[in-house]
Amino acid sequence: MSGKKRILSGMRPTGRLHLGNYHGALANWIKLQHEYDCFFFIADWHALTSNYENPEEILSYIREMMLDWLSAGLSPEKCTMFVQSHIKEHAELFLLLSMITPVPWLERNPTYKDQIVQLENKDLSTFGFLGYPVLQAADIIMYKADTVPVGVDQVPHVELTREIARRFNFLYKKEVFPEPEALLAETSKVLGLDRRKMSKSYDNCIYLADPADVVLKKVSGMVTDPQRMRKSDPGDPDICNVYDFHKIYSDEALVNEIAPACRKAEIGCVDCKKKMAENLVKAMAPIQEKRKFYESCPQKVDEIISAGETRARAVAVKTMEDVRAAINI
Numbered sequence: 001m002s003g004k005k006r007i008l009s010g011m012r013p014t015g016r017l018h019l020g021n022y023h024g025a026l027a028n029w030i031k032l033q034h035e036y037d038c039f040f041f042i043a044d045w046h047a048l049t050s051n052y053e054n055p056e057e058i059l060s061y062i063r064e065m066m067l068d069w070l071s072a073g074l075s076p077e078k079c080t081m082f083v084q085s086h087i088k089e090h091a092e093l094f095l096l097l098s099m100i101t102p103v104p105w106l107e108r109n110p111t112y113k114d115q116i117v118q119l120e121n122k123d124l125s126t127f128g129f130l131g132y133p134v135l136q137a138a139d140i141i142m143y144k145a146d147t148v149p150v151g152v153d154q155v156p157h158v159e160l161t162r163e164i165a166r167r168f169n170f171l172y173k174k175e176v177f178p179e180p181e182a183l184l185a186e187t188s189k190v191l192g193l194d195r196r197k198m199s200k201s202y203d204n205c206i207y208l209a210d211p212a213d214v215v216l217k218k219v220s221g222m223v224t225d226p227q228r229m230r231k232s233d234p235g236d237p238d239i240c241n242v243y244d245f246h247k248i249y250s251d252e253a254l255v256n257e258i259a260p261a262c263r264k265a266e267i268g269c270v271d272c273k274k275k276m277a278e279n280l281v282k283a284m285a286p287i288q289e290k291r292k293f294y295e296s297c298p299q300k301v302d303e304i305i306s307a308g309e310t311r312a313r314a315v316a317v318k319t320m321e322d323v324r325a326a327i328n329i
């Protein structure tokens, strides 16, 4: 593994993964695992910051997430996959970093301000929620990661991580931590069935674990060009979600055929959806096959989780030695 740059990223176990998560993050991780020394972890403590009332839900999603990762193609030979709460060192580093992180840095964090408004039905006026990015900084610098693949919404957190790392090195006069860089993926944008952002809370998702018949049914209910009432009306593929899916899942010939046919009302939405759904189901088949395999051997999944824990801990223990030596406490 030496010589390769190190990548670290995490996901909160708040639900089964859907196509939005896959194209927005996971597909990129799967690509990166071939070029980098990768650490990917399930951020269960981060899930707890906003879902502290339902820890049992988080626990079941940890397992689901590992199954989703493995079936989508993250390889346990290529990357270290682990669960955040298994590595208690994250909590110690979080504590120490919290000593040196000024509260105003956290209060002006745009993600924090956003979430407080968006999740107004939850009481998020907690210390843990404000400190979310400090825990995230601990996750990242614990592994001295060079690169952190994230979505745009997480860029402020990586920026804050750099500032915290810099402040630590400055205060304790030792270059313990490198400053990590955010890596924005080129992602294909997939929207939900109703053309809003794909999200569990909108109930508009296609999940990686959805069987073929569920996928077909969901696709048949997808929103198309809203102006197109009848099959004889011409449609506009450029504002149609089904067409966006075609661009991801169908071959170029079909994509090029559909756009003009839709504009001339030569193809109906029912047919068009059927064609897309077939290709989507085909693309999802290998993922589902792998999921069946892993579901049928749970010990194998346990082994992968504990092998990841061992590898992650080896790094974390070493980092904490450096940290304690620098602070001398």
Ligand code: TRP
Pocket: 008, 009, 010, 011, 012, 043, 046, 135, 136, 139, 140, 148, 149, 150, 154
């Ligand atoms: N905050 C990230 C998210 O919600 C999850 C996360 C936790 C993370 N720790 C991380 C991402 C460290 C990258 C690096 O998506």
Ligand code: SF4
Pocket: 224, 225, 228, 235, 236, 237, 240, 241, 242, 243, 258, 262, 263, 267, 268, 269, 270, 272, 273
């Ligand atoms: Fe969309 Fe296809 Fe219907 Fe055109 S024919 S509006 S591309 S579903």
